[in-house]
Amino acid sequence: MKKNLGTICIHGGWKAKKGEPQQLPIYQSTTFKYETSEQMARLFDLQDEGYFYTRLANPTNDAVAKKIAALEGGIGCVLTSSGQAANFYAIFNICQTGDHFITSNTIYGGTFNLFGVTLRKLGIECTFVDPEWDDERIEAEFRPNTKCFFGETISNPGGNIFDIERFAKMAHRHGVPLIVDNTFATPINCRPFEWGCDIVTHSTTKYMDGHATQVGGCVVDSGNFPWEQYADRFPGLCTPDDSYHGLTYTKAFGKMAYTTKLVAQLMRDLGSIPAPQNSFLLNLGLETLHLRMPCHCNNALKVATWLQSNDNVAWVNYAGLPDNKYHALAQKYMPLGTCGVIAFGLKGSKEDAVCFMDNLDFISIVTHVADARTCVLHPASHTHRQLSDEQLREAGVAPDLIRLSVGIENVEDIISDLKQAMEKVFSK
Ligand code: PLP
Numbered sequence: 348m349k350k351n352l353g354t355i356c357i358h359g360g361w362k363a364k365k366g367e368p369q370q371l372p373i374y375q376s377t378t379f380k381y382e383t384s385e386q387m388a389r390l391f392d393l394q395d396e397g398y399f400y401t402r403l404a405n406p407t408n409d410a411v412a413k414k415i416a417a418l419e420g421g422i423g424c425v426l427t428s429s430g431q432a433a434n435f436y437a438i439f440n441i442c443q444t445g446d447h448f449i450t451s452n453t454i455y456g457g458t459f460n461l462f463g464v465t466l467r468k469l470g471i472e473c474t475f476v477d478p479e480w481d482d483e484r485i486e487a488e489f490r491p492n493t494k495c496f497f498g499e500t501i502s503n504p505g506g507n508i509f510d511i512e513r514f515a516k517m518a519h520r521h522g523v524p525l526i527v528d529n530t531f532a533t534p535i536n537c538r539p540f541e542w543g544c545d546i547v548t549h550s551t552t553k554y555m556d557g558h559a560t561q562v563g564g565c566v567v568d569s570g571n572f573p574w575e576q577y578a579d580r581f582p583g584l585c586t587p588d589d590s591y592h593g594l595t596y597t598k599a600f601g602k603m604a605y606t607t608k609l610v611a612q613l614m615r616d617l618g619s620i621p622a623p624q625n626s627f628l629l630n631l632g633l634e635t636l637h638l639r640m641p642c643h644c645n646n647a648l649k650v651a652t653w654l655q656s657n658d659n660v661a662w663v664n665y666a667g668l669p670d671n672k673y674h675a676l677a678q679k680y681m682p683l684g685t686c687g688v689i690a691f692g693l694k695g696s697k698e699d700a701v702c703f704m705d706n707l708d709f710i711s712i713v714t715h716v717a718d719a720r721t722c723v724l725h726p727a728s729h730t731h732r733q734l735s736d737e738q739l740r741e742a743g744v745a746p747d748l749i750r751l752s753v754g755i756e757n758v759e760d761i762i763s764d765l766k767q768a769m770e771k772v773f774s775k
Contacts, residue, residue, distance in 0.1 A: 546568055
Protein backbone atom coordinates (compact mmCIF):
# COMPACT_ATOMS: atom_id res chain seq x y z
CA MET A 348 0.00 0.00 0.00
CA LYS A 349 1.32 3.45 -0.94
CA LYS A 350 1.67 5.52 2.24
CA ASN A 351 1.69 9.25 2.91
CA LEU A 352 4.66 10.91 4.60
CA GLY A 353 2.99 11.06 8.04
CA THR A 354 2.42 7.31 7.98
CA ILE A 355 5.99 6.64 6.81
CA CYS A 356 7.29 8.81 9.67
CA ILE A 357 5.71 6.34 12.08
CA HIS A 358 5.69 3.01 10.28
CA GLY A 359 8.61 3.27 7.82
CA GLY A 360 11.62 0.97 8.14
CA TRP A 361 10.50 -1.37 10.92
CA LYS A 362 7.52 -3.70 10.73
CA ALA A 363 7.08 -5.97 13.74
CA LYS A 364 6.18 -9.56 13.00
CA LYS A 365 4.27 -11.87 15.36
CA GLY A 366 5.55 -11.51 18.91
CA GLU A 367 8.24 -8.97 17.98
CA PRO A 368 8.66 -5.58 19.69
CA GLN A 369 6.32 -2.88 18.44
CA GLN A 370 9.08 -0.28 18.83
CA LEU A 371 12.28 -0.58 16.75
CA PRO A 372 14.74 -2.70 18.80
CA ILE A 373 18.24 -1.40 19.52
CA TYR A 374 20.69 -3.98 18.17
CA GLN A 375 23.58 -2.62 20.24
CA SER A 376 25.98 -5.30 19.08
CA THR A 377 29.18 -4.97 17.10
CA THR A 378 28.83 -8.38 15.55
CA PHE A 379 26.43 -11.18 14.60
CA LYS A 380 26.83 -14.90 15.23
CA TYR A 381 26.88 -17.74 12.69
CA GLU A 382 26.94 -21.48 13.28
CA THR A 383 29.49 -22.60 10.73
CA SER A 384 32.56 -21.10 9.14
CA GLU A 385 30.99 -21.81 5.76
CA GLN A 386 27.97 -19.60 6.60
CA MET A 387 30.30 -16.70 7.42
CA ALA A 388 32.38 -17.27 4.27
CA ARG A 389 29.26 -17.08 2.09
CA LEU A 390 28.51 -13.63 3.53
CA PHE A 391 31.99 -12.39 2.64
CA ASP A 392 31.63 -13.80 -0.87
CA LEU A 393 28.33 -11.91 -1.18
CA GLN A 394 26.54 -15.21 -1.85
CA ASP A 395 24.24 -14.79 1.17
CA GLU A 396 22.75 -11.68 2.71
CA GLY A 397 23.10 -11.10 6.43
CA TYR A 398 24.63 -8.98 9.13
CA PHE A 399 28.15 -9.62 10.28
CA TYR A 400 29.71 -6.39 11.53
CA THR A 401 27.97 -3.16 12.52
CA ARG A 402 30.43 -0.91 10.66
CA LEU A 403 28.99 -2.38 7.45
CA ALA A 404 25.38 -2.98 8.44
CA ASN A 405 23.23 -3.13 11.57
CA PRO A 406 19.49 -3.88 11.77
CA THR A 407 18.61 -0.77 13.83
CA ASN A 408 20.60 1.53 11.56
CA ASP A 409 19.18 -0.13 8.45
CA ALA A 410 15.57 0.28 9.58
CA VAL A 411 16.05 4.02 10.15
CA ALA A 412 17.90 4.38 6.83
CA LYS A 413 14.98 2.67 5.08
CA LYS A 414 12.53 5.09 6.70
CA ILE A 415 14.51 8.12 5.52
CA ALA A 416 14.89 6.68 2.00
CA ALA A 417 11.11 6.25 1.85
CA LEU A 418 10.52 9.81 3.14
CA GLU A 419 12.81 11.26 0.46
CA GLY A 420 11.53 8.93 -2.27
CA GLY A 421 15.02 7.46 -2.74
CA ILE A 422 16.09 3.88 -3.40
CA GLY A 423 18.92 3.71 -0.85
CA CYS A 424 20.09 5.55 2.25
CA VAL A 425 23.19 5.25 4.41
CA LEU A 426 23.30 6.66 7.93
CA THR A 427 26.50 8.38 9.04
CA SER A 428 27.82 9.51 12.41
CA SER A 429 27.28 13.22 11.58
CA GLY A 430 26.06 15.58 8.89
CA GLN A 431 29.70 16.46 8.20
CA ALA A 432 30.45 12.80 7.49
CA ALA A 433 27.39 12.61 5.21
CA ASN A 434 28.54 15.53 3.04
CA PHE A 435 32.10 14.22 2.99
CA TYR A 436 30.96 10.74 1.90
CA ALA A 437 28.50 12.07 -0.68
CA ILE A 438 31.33 13.91 -2.46
CA PHE A 439 34.18 11.47 -1.80
CA ASN A 440 32.13 8.59 -3.21
CA ILE A 441 32.55 10.11 -6.70
CA CYS A 442 35.58 12.42 -6.37
CA GLN A 443 39.22 11.53 -5.98
CA THR A 444 42.54 13.39 -6.10
CA GLY A 445 42.66 15.56 -9.22
CA ASP A 446 38.88 15.97 -9.39
CA HIS A 447 36.83 19.13 -9.06
CA PHE A 448 33.27 20.04 -8.08
CA ILE A 449 31.13 23.15 -7.84
CA THR A 450 29.17 24.32 -4.82
CA SER A 451 26.84 27.14 -3.97
CA ASN A 452 28.74 29.54 -1.70
CA THR A 453 25.76 29.99 0.63
CA ILE A 454 26.21 26.83 2.68
CA TYR A 455 26.79 25.89 6.32
CA GLY A 456 30.19 27.10 7.64
CA GLY A 457 31.35 23.56 8.50
CA THR A 458 30.61 22.37 4.97
CA PHE A 459 32.32 25.48 3.55
CA ASN A 460 35.44 24.56 5.49
CA LEU A 461 35.23 20.85 4.62
CA PHE A 462 35.01 21.67 0.91
CA GLY A 463 37.40 24.61 0.75
CA VAL A 464 40.13 23.38 3.10
CA THR A 465 40.00 19.69 3.98
CA LEU A 466 38.98 18.27 0.60
CA ARG A 467 41.58 20.53 -1.01
CA LYS A 468 44.22 18.78 1.14
CA LEU A 469 43.04 15.52 -0.43
CA GLY A 470 43.57 17.03 -3.89
CA ILE A 471 39.86 17.61 -4.57
CA GLU A 472 39.29 21.16 -5.71
CA CYS A 473 36.04 23.02 -5.26
CA THR A 474 34.74 26.22 -6.87
CA PHE A 475 32.31 28.32 -4.83
CA VAL A 476 29.70 30.06 -6.97
CA ASP A 477 26.99 32.53 -6.07
CA PRO A 478 23.65 30.94 -7.06
CA GLU A 479 22.45 34.45 -7.95
CA TRP A 480 24.90 34.62 -10.88
CA ASP A 481 23.39 33.97 -14.30
CA ASP A 482 23.68 30.54 -15.94
CA GLU A 483 26.43 31.60 -18.31
CA ARG A 484 28.70 32.75 -15.51
CA ILE A 485 28.15 29.60 -13.42
CA GLU A 486 28.44 27.22 -16.37
CA ALA A 487 31.83 28.74 -17.20
CA GLU A 488 33.08 27.10 -13.97
CA PHE A 489 32.47 23.52 -15.19
CA ARG A 490 35.69 21.73 -16.17
CA PRO A 491 36.38 18.36 -17.81
CA ASN A 492 37.20 16.97 -14.31
CA THR A 493 34.07 18.42 -12.60
CA LYS A 494 32.19 15.59 -10.85
CA CYS A 495 29.14 17.17 -9.17
CA PHE A 496 27.25 20.31 -8.14
CA PHE A 497 26.28 20.92 -4.49
CA GLY A 498 23.80 23.22 -2.71
CA GLU A 499 21.56 23.51 0.40
CA THR A 500 17.77 23.61 -0.09
CA ILE A 501 17.61 26.35 2.57
CA SER A 502 21.03 27.74 3.38
CA ASN A 503 22.31 27.78 6.94
CA PRO A 504 22.36 30.44 8.34
CA GLY A 505 21.28 32.87 5.59
CA GLY A 506 17.97 31.18 4.78
CA ASN A 507 18.44 31.56 0.99
CA ILE A 508 16.44 29.13 -1.17
CA PHE A 509 18.35 27.03 -3.71
CA ASP A 510 16.74 26.75 -7.15
CA ILE A 511 16.92 22.94 -7.29
CA GLU A 512 15.34 22.45 -10.72
CA ARG A 513 17.59 25.08 -12.34
CA PHE A 514 20.77 23.57 -10.92
CA ALA A 515 19.69 19.96 -11.60
CA LYS A 516 19.22 20.85 -15.26
CA MET A 517 22.54 22.68 -15.33
CA ALA A 518 24.42 19.79 -13.67
CA HIS A 519 22.84 17.30 -16.07
CA ARG A 520 23.78 19.44 -19.09
CA HIS A 521 27.37 18.86 -17.95
CA GLY A 522 26.88 15.15 -17.21
CA VAL A 523 27.22 15.37 -13.42
CA PRO A 524 24.80 14.78 -10.51
CA LEU A 525 23.26 17.44 -8.29
CA ILE A 526 23.75 16.84 -4.56
CA VAL A 527 21.43 18.76 -2.21
CA ASP A 528 21.71 19.10 1.57
CA ASN A 529 18.04 19.02 2.57
CA THR A 530 18.61 19.41 6.32
CA PHE A 531 16.51 22.52 6.99
CA ALA A 532 13.56 21.75 4.72
CA THR A 533 13.32 18.02 5.58
CA PRO A 534 11.36 15.73 3.23
CA ILE A 535 8.16 16.92 4.92
CA ASN A 536 8.53 20.31 3.22
CA CYS A 537 10.71 19.57 0.19
CA ARG A 538 11.58 16.44 -1.80
CA PRO A 539 14.54 17.44 -3.98
CA PHE A 540 14.38 14.23 -6.08
CA GLU A 541 11.05 15.42 -7.50
CA TRP A 542 12.92 18.42 -8.95
CA GLY A 543 15.75 16.47 -10.60
CA CYS A 544 18.26 16.31 -7.73
CA ASP A 545 20.23 13.03 -7.70
CA ILE A 546 21.64 12.69 -4.18
CA VAL A 547 20.27 14.15 -0.93
CA THR A 548 22.20 14.58 2.32
CA HIS A 549 21.07 15.49 5.83
CA SER A 550 22.41 16.45 9.15
CA THR A 551 19.89 14.29 11.04
CA THR A 552 21.11 16.09 14.15
CA LYS A 553 18.62 18.84 13.24
CA TYR A 554 14.84 18.61 12.61
CA MET A 555 14.88 14.87 11.90
CA ASP A 556 15.98 14.25 15.48
CA GLY A 557 14.41 17.48 16.71
CA HIS A 558 15.24 17.01 20.39
CA ALA A 559 19.02 17.53 20.40
CA THR A 560 19.72 13.95 21.48
CA GLN A 561 22.15 12.66 18.83
CA VAL A 562 24.58 13.85 16.16
CA GLY A 563 24.00 12.06 12.86
CA GLY A 564 23.71 12.32 9.11
CA CYS A 565 22.64 10.42 6.04
CA VAL A 566 23.17 10.15 2.29
CA VAL A 567 20.14 9.23 0.17
CA ASP A 568 20.34 8.14 -3.48
CA SER A 569 17.51 8.71 -5.97
CA GLY A 570 18.93 5.93 -8.15
CA ASN A 571 18.32 8.19 -11.15
CA PHE A 572 21.78 9.34 -12.21
CA PRO A 573 22.99 7.43 -15.31
CA TRP A 574 26.57 6.74 -14.16
CA GLU A 575 27.27 4.32 -17.01
CA GLN A 576 26.46 7.01 -19.56
CA TYR A 577 29.47 8.93 -18.20
CA ALA A 578 31.60 5.90 -17.36
CA ASP A 579 34.90 7.71 -18.04
CA ARG A 580 33.98 10.43 -15.57
CA PHE A 581 33.05 8.01 -12.77
CA PRO A 582 35.67 5.22 -12.86
CA GLY A 583 35.10 4.42 -9.18
CA LEU A 584 31.58 3.28 -10.00
CA CYS A 585 32.00 2.02 -13.54
CA THR A 586 35.31 0.07 -13.49
CA PRO A 587 36.30 -2.94 -11.33
CA ASP A 588 37.12 -2.25 -7.67
CA ASP A 589 40.20 -4.31 -6.79
CA SER A 590 39.46 -3.88 -3.12
CA TYR A 591 36.00 -5.42 -3.50
CA HIS A 592 36.22 -8.73 -5.36
CA GLY A 593 37.00 -6.88 -8.63
CA LEU A 594 33.32 -5.95 -8.85
CA THR A 595 32.10 -3.09 -11.00
CA TYR A 596 29.41 -1.41 -8.89
CA THR A 597 27.21 -0.28 -11.77
CA LYS A 598 27.30 -3.76 -13.35
CA ALA A 599 26.78 -5.72 -10.13
CA PHE A 600 24.31 -3.43 -8.35
CA GLY A 601 22.62 -1.35 -11.09
CA LYS A 602 20.71 1.56 -9.59
CA MET A 603 22.11 0.73 -6.13
CA ALA A 604 25.71 1.27 -7.35
CA TYR A 605 26.32 4.59 -5.57
CA THR A 606 24.85 3.42 -2.24
CA THR A 607 26.61 0.05 -2.34
CA LYS A 608 29.99 1.65 -3.07
CA LEU A 609 29.50 4.12 -0.25
CA VAL A 610 29.01 1.28 2.25
CA ALA A 611 31.28 -1.38 0.80
CA GLN A 612 34.22 0.95 0.24
CA LEU A 613 33.92 4.16 2.28
CA MET A 614 32.24 2.76 5.40
CA ARG A 615 34.50 -0.27 5.32
CA ASP A 616 37.63 1.88 5.14
CA LEU A 617 36.67 5.03 7.02
CA GLY A 618 33.94 4.03 9.48
CA SER A 619 31.69 6.93 10.63
CA ILE A 620 28.61 4.85 11.40
CA PRO A 621 26.08 5.97 13.99
CA ALA A 622 25.70 3.97 17.20
CA PRO A 623 22.49 1.89 17.01
CA GLN A 624 21.39 3.66 20.21
CA ASN A 625 21.62 6.99 18.33
CA SER A 626 19.63 5.62 15.40
CA PHE A 627 16.93 4.57 17.86
CA LEU A 628 16.77 8.14 19.20
CA LEU A 629 16.71 9.52 15.66
CA ASN A 630 13.83 7.20 14.87
CA LEU A 631 11.81 8.55 17.79
CA GLY A 632 12.36 12.04 16.39
CA LEU A 633 11.29 10.96 12.91
CA GLU A 634 8.02 9.62 14.35
CA THR A 635 6.83 13.22 14.93
CA LEU A 636 8.64 15.05 12.11
CA HIS A 637 5.40 15.53 10.14
CA LEU A 638 3.75 17.14 13.19
CA ARG A 639 6.67 19.32 14.24
CA MET A 640 7.54 20.85 10.84
CA PRO A 641 4.19 22.62 10.29
CA CYS A 642 4.36 23.95 13.87
CA HIS A 643 7.93 25.26 13.32
CA CYS A 644 6.78 26.97 10.10
CA ASN A 645 3.62 28.53 11.60
CA ASN A 646 5.51 29.81 14.64
CA ALA A 647 8.40 31.13 12.52
CA LEU A 648 6.08 33.03 10.19
CA LYS A 649 4.40 34.74 13.17
CA VAL A 650 7.78 35.57 14.74
CA ALA A 651 9.23 36.84 11.43
CA THR A 652 6.16 39.04 10.90
CA TRP A 653 6.53 40.44 14.43
CA LEU A 654 10.26 41.08 13.92
CA GLN A 655 9.56 42.83 10.63
CA SER A 656 7.13 45.22 12.31
CA ASN A 657 9.58 46.04 15.13
CA ASP A 658 11.33 49.42 14.93
CA ASN A 659 14.54 48.03 16.46
CA VAL A 660 14.98 45.40 13.75
CA ALA A 661 17.07 46.43 10.71
CA TRP A 662 16.22 43.51 8.44
CA VAL A 663 14.61 40.04 8.43
CA ASN A 664 15.28 37.17 6.04
CA TYR A 665 12.62 34.48 6.16
CA ALA A 666 11.43 33.03 2.86
CA GLY A 667 7.96 32.49 4.33
CA LEU A 668 7.39 36.28 4.35
CA PRO A 669 5.44 37.34 1.23
CA ASP A 670 7.80 40.25 0.45
CA ASN A 671 10.97 38.14 0.85
CA LYS A 672 13.19 37.88 -2.20
CA TYR A 673 13.11 34.08 -1.99
CA HIS A 674 9.35 33.81 -1.42
CA ALA A 675 8.53 32.77 -4.99
CA LEU A 676 11.19 30.01 -4.94
CA ALA A 677 9.98 28.92 -1.51
CA GLN A 678 6.40 28.70 -2.81
CA LYS A 679 7.59 26.57 -5.73
CA TYR A 680 9.68 24.09 -3.74
CA MET A 681 8.08 24.31 -0.30
CA PRO A 682 4.42 25.30 -0.59
CA LEU A 683 3.69 23.92 2.89
CA GLY A 684 6.35 26.11 4.54
CA THR A 685 10.13 26.29 4.67
CA CYS A 686 11.50 25.77 8.20
CA GLY A 687 11.72 27.50 11.57
CA VAL A 688 15.02 29.29 11.02
CA ILE A 689 14.97 33.07 10.65
CA ALA A 690 17.93 35.37 10.02
CA PHE A 691 17.66 38.97 11.18
CA GLY A 692 19.75 41.94 12.23
CA LEU A 693 19.11 44.52 14.96
CA LYS A 694 19.58 48.24 14.46
CA GLY A 695 22.64 48.87 16.57
CA SER A 696 26.09 47.49 17.20
CA LYS A 697 27.43 43.96 17.51
CA GLU A 698 27.43 44.56 21.29
CA ASP A 699 23.68 45.29 21.11
CA ALA A 700 23.14 41.94 19.39
CA VAL A 701 25.15 40.20 22.11
CA CYS A 702 23.27 42.09 24.87
CA PHE A 703 19.93 41.08 23.27
CA MET A 704 20.88 37.42 23.25
CA ASP A 705 22.23 37.52 26.82
CA ASN A 706 18.89 38.89 28.06
CA LEU A 707 16.70 36.17 26.59
CA ASP A 708 14.83 34.06 29.14
CA PHE A 709 13.95 30.54 27.89
CA ILE A 710 15.29 31.08 24.37
CA SER A 711 18.78 29.66 24.66
CA ILE A 712 22.13 30.50 23.12
CA VAL A 713 23.33 27.23 21.61
CA THR A 714 25.37 26.15 18.60
CA HIS A 715 22.51 23.86 17.72
CA VAL A 716 19.66 24.75 15.37
CA ALA A 717 16.43 23.21 14.09
CA ASP A 718 15.27 21.92 17.45
CA ALA A 719 11.97 21.74 19.36
CA ARG A 720 13.35 24.45 21.68
CA THR A 721 13.76 27.98 20.36
CA CYS A 722 17.43 28.88 20.17
CA VAL A 723 19.61 31.70 18.98
CA LEU A 724 23.14 32.19 17.69
CA HIS A 725 25.38 34.92 16.30
CA PRO A 726 27.22 33.06 13.49
CA ALA A 727 29.97 35.67 13.03
CA SER A 728 30.98 35.13 16.69
CA HIS A 729 30.18 31.41 16.89
CA THR A 730 29.75 28.84 14.07
CA HIS A 731 31.43 30.94 11.36
CA ARG A 732 34.14 32.59 13.45
CA GLN A 733 36.86 30.78 11.45
CA LEU A 734 35.79 32.65 8.29
CA SER A 735 37.29 35.98 7.26
CA ASP A 736 34.97 38.96 6.68
CA GLU A 737 35.21 38.35 2.96
CA GLN A 738 34.36 34.65 3.36
CA LEU A 739 31.48 35.63 5.65
CA ARG A 740 30.06 37.87 2.96
CA GLU A 741 30.61 35.14 0.34
CA ALA A 742 28.74 32.67 2.55
CA GLY A 743 25.84 35.13 2.81
CA VAL A 744 26.48 35.81 6.51
CA ALA A 745 26.22 39.48 7.47
CA PRO A 746 28.28 40.37 10.58
CA ASP A 747 25.09 41.49 12.38
CA LEU A 748 23.14 38.35 11.42
CA ILE A 749 21.33 36.70 14.34
CA ARG A 750 20.10 33.20 13.61
CA LEU A 751 16.86 32.49 15.41
CA SER A 752 15.68 28.91 15.28
CA VAL A 753 12.02 29.06 16.20
CA GLY A 754 10.89 26.04 18.16
CA ILE A 755 7.49 24.55 18.85
CA GLU A 756 6.74 26.27 22.17
CA ASN A 757 3.72 28.57 22.46
CA VAL A 758 4.41 31.30 19.90
CA GLU A 759 3.09 34.12 22.13
CA ASP A 760 5.69 33.14 24.72
CA ILE A 761 8.46 33.12 22.10
CA ILE A 762 7.51 36.65 20.98
CA SER A 763 7.24 37.86 24.61
CA ASP A 764 10.75 36.61 25.33
CA LEU A 765 12.18 38.37 22.24
CA LYS A 766 10.27 41.52 23.16
CA GLN A 767 11.49 41.73 26.75
CA ALA A 768 15.13 41.13 25.68
CA MET A 769 14.86 43.80 23.00
CA GLU A 770 13.37 46.28 25.47
CA LYS A 771 16.36 45.75 27.78
CA VAL A 772 18.75 46.63 24.93
CA PHE A 773 16.92 49.59 23.47
CA SER A 774 15.62 51.23 26.67
CA LYS A 775 19.19 51.81 27.89
N1 PLP B 1 24.48 20.60 6.84
C1 PLP B 1 23.78 21.60 7.39
C2 PLP B 1 22.80 22.35 6.55
C3 PLP B 1 23.98 21.96 8.73
O1 PLP B 1 23.26 22.95 9.26
C4 PLP B 1 24.93 21.23 9.48
C5 PLP B 1 25.18 21.57 10.90
O2 PLP B 1 24.70 22.56 11.40
C6 PLP B 1 25.65 20.20 8.88
C7 PLP B 1 25.40 19.89 7.56
C8 PLP B 1 26.65 19.39 9.65
O3 PLP B 1 25.94 18.50 10.45
P1 PLP B 1 26.50 17.85 11.82
O4 PLP B 1 26.58 18.97 12.80
O5 PLP B 1 25.46 16.84 12.14
O6 PLP B 1 27.83 17.25 11.51
